[in-house]
Amino acid sequence: MRRIRATNAGNILLLQLMGLVACLAVSYARADNQVTQIPFADSAPGSVGLGAGIRNGSSPYRYVDTVSSMENDNVRDMMPLYLYEGEYLFFHGTRAGVHLWDGWVTGDLVAQYRFDRLEPEVNDFYRTVSKRSQTVEGGLALEFNLDRQSLYFSLLSDLQSRHNGNVADLTYRYRWDYSRFEFSPYLSLIYQSQELVDYYYGVESDEARPDLPEYEADAAAFARLGLNTTYHLLDHWYLFANFSWEALPSEITDSPLVDEDQIYAAFVGFHYNFGNVFEPRSGQDHGQVITDWSWRVQAGYQAQGTFHKSHRGDLQRSVDVHTYLAGVTLGKKVYDGAILDFWGKFSINRRLENDLQDNFWDFSVYVMAMGTGYSPWSDRELFRYGFGFGFDYAQRIPMVEQIKQDKKDQNTSHFLNYLEAQVDFPLRNMTRAESVRNCYVGMTLIHRSGIFATSDILGNVSGGSDVVAAHMECVR
Incomplete structure (x- = not known):
């Protein structure tokens, strides 16, 4: 059977990113997506909080219309946020880690959840396709902060041996305040390794059929645009609404599993800062x-x-x-x-x-x-x-x-x-x-x-x- 192979675009970008800095990024909706960043990370060391958010968006897969699981009938996914910002340890919802150093350049060891998945039960079209599972990724992250601007570079690796790949993220962000609002638009350049892309979008020989050709995906590089917003409602109450959009690269859109060429993500919710364990x-x-x-x-x-x-x-x-x-x-x-x-x-x-x-x-x-x-x-x-x-x-x-x-x-x-x-x-x-x-x-x-x-x-x-x-x- 003919095996389709995607082009090798993106390797140059990876070399450029790794030449700049080596580190790791973290977030929620997609593991390399900053759409779920919330302002709690800026809290004083010792801060404790709780919150919740609704994760919504589109899926690149055929016959999959929501980000939620087949295990329930929900269109959206609810995310409880368990929050702690310490001198060394931190928990930011689905992101956790250890602060290595602080200053105008910060470095963290991090671990977090990747929500990408494919459940074959969603449609008979996937009857021969194996499940693509969510996973936990981890590594090292660096951020350069200059006044209201920041440059964030990250490299994530699969910790659960699901896709056995890695992802790099270089993000430029600008922040400005207006009364109780904070606006933070950003531009991300994303690189996903061949192992990661092929796991989620490739079709193995034993999965292929006449209407589902075998496909081996290669590494992919693409850009993502986003806007994070925060509203300081009361002394310790915060509301947030974050959005992102990306055009999918050909390494993904050429997959017979995919019928979208662009996707969006949204994350809306609140959190409450209870206080500080060091200075109650x-x-x-x-x-x-x-x-x-x-x-x-x-x-x-x-x-x-x-x-x-x-x-x-x-x-x-x-x-x-x-x-x-x-x-x-x-x-x-x-x-x-x-x-x-x-x-x-x-x-x-x-x-x-x-x-x-x-x-x-x-x-x-x-x-x-x-x-x-x-x-x-x-x-x-x-x-x-x-x-x-x-x-x-x-x-x-x-x-x-x-x-x-x-x-x-x-x-x-x-x-x-x-x-x-x-x-x-x-x-x-x-x-x-x-x-x-x-x-x-x-x-x-x-x-x-x-x-x-x-x-x-x-x-x-x-x-x-x-x-x-x-x-x-x-x-x-």
């Missing part, structure tokens, strides 16, 4: 420096009910599995409010699977809003209630999730959204022991799920698992 802000006029830290130990069992049912008192153990959880949680107050405090928390738990599979570690990072109930006759503290939101990563899929999702014939994910609720009572109301004066005992509800199969980054999972735990937490 205060909503009170006490004038004191906020230094509150907390540690907590927790242990519990797998629950049968959902997070909502557990809140209403349904604390029944799971009928599918008898598994357990035990671990510790560290917290740092980021906002000392008159009504609510906000805490940044990190939890590490051991999942005890009762010989159903090997035990494993489970990690959670989240922000918790904490309120206090006082006696109506005095200022004595009677109880605390907290609600947390963040993300969770499990080394293995908990057995209860494997069983529940298998019953529904639905997928699972190591990385899921995280919710937590806790209620507890001060030990100083029960004992005069000075060692536990600032300690509390109570109950914690732990929940991980995929937000009703609305998010690619969470594996489009519909479902999850819940744990009911007892805890003791001490604050200093």
